[in-house]
Amino acid sequence: MYKWLKDYQKLEDDLAYLEFNLEQTERELKRWVEGDLVGVRLQHDSLGAQVEENIEKIKNDIATKTDQKEKIIKLVNTFRGLNHKILKLKYIDGHTLEEIAEILNYSSSHIKKRHAEAVRTIKFINDYKGSVKEHS
DSSP states (O other): OOHHHHHHHHHHHHHHHHHHHHHHHHHHHHHHHHSTTTTOOOOTTSTGGGHHHHHHHHHHHHHHHHHHHHHHHHHHTTOOSHHHHHHIIIIISOOOHHHHHHHHTOOHHHHHHHHHHHHHHHHHHHHHHHHHHHTO
8 A cells, every 4th residue: 555655765765875885986986096096906806996887886776766766756646545645745755744734735633643544554554564474
């Protein structure tokens, strides 16, 4: 039911790590090209020799996950129902519950109640799936 939210959040986490990793790897490349490691001779199979390849791999991973994230957003935009709208506005678009109430023309208390219900439903589903796996 709300698997899209879990998938979206995982992609967000993965992308954040990949961006961090890319930054660190590019910093490492800079050390080899113009920094303190410029005079160090590399072995063909050393980690230093693979830095440029790693950067390309990370960039490809970022592109793939960004595409997956965009597809999830496109999919979620087709969903109907207030709970889906609330979850999308909160967790994808980054709005507060008060802003969501204003956007959807509901009272803040109604939106907070529906959000809490959706979160409880997600937690129940996740707990249920976890207990089923434990007993399998």
